[in-house]
Amino acid sequence: MGSEQPALDREIVAELQALMGGDFGMLVNTFLTDSEQRIAAIEAALQQQDPEALRRAAHSFKGSAANLGAAGLSELCRQLEEYGRDGRVDAAQPLLPALQQEYSRARAQLETLLAAAG
Numbered sequence: 001m002g003s004e005q006p007a008l009d010r011e012i013v014a015e016l017q018a019l020m021g022g023d024f025g026m027l028v029n030t031f032l033t034d035s036e037q038r039i040a041a042i043e044a045a046l047q048q049q050d051p052e053a054l055r056r057a058a059h060s061f062k063g064s065a066a067n068l069g070a071a072g073l074s075e076l077c078r079q080l081e082e083y084g085r086d087g088r089v090d091a092a093q094p095l096l097p098a099l100q101q102e103y104s105r106a107r108a109q110l111e112t113l114l115a116a117a118g
Contacts, residue, residue: 005072007105012069013113025117028110031068035061035103042080046093054092055084070106073099 017024038061045053062077076099083092 006109007070007072007102008109009069009071016068017113017117025114028068028114031064032107032110034064035107038064039100039103042099043096045084046089046096049089051084051087051089053084054089055081058084065106068106068110070102073102073106076102 016027020027038057041057042054042061045051045057058077058080062074062081065071065073065077076095080092080095080099083089083095
């Protein structure tokens with residue numbers, strides 16, 4: 001597979017840091033809190049076999065992940081959203097571990113950035 005891509009696009013993150021200044025940490029913390037809730041909503045939708053709830057949760061997570069430069073996370077959300085739209089909840093189930101892993105990677109990189117920023 002070659003070298004693993006970073007979970008975050010450093011250019012997007014650098015632009016956000018420059019734009020947000022001291023509020024960047026608040027943005028990241030809000031993203032992390034919201035992400036935990038969105039993953040829980042995706043898990044619940046999968047357990048309840050609710051394609052519309054899956055579509056909604058994945059759609060909102062997709063946008064916030066993209067805005068923060070987490071392209072891999074956003075792409076997994078796009079796939080989950082599509083499965084929800086198509087009513088294919090069973091097909092979406094195997095993506096949950098990948099989503100959780102990609103979120104963990106993005107969270108770790110964001111936490112490192114916050115620690116480095118002081």
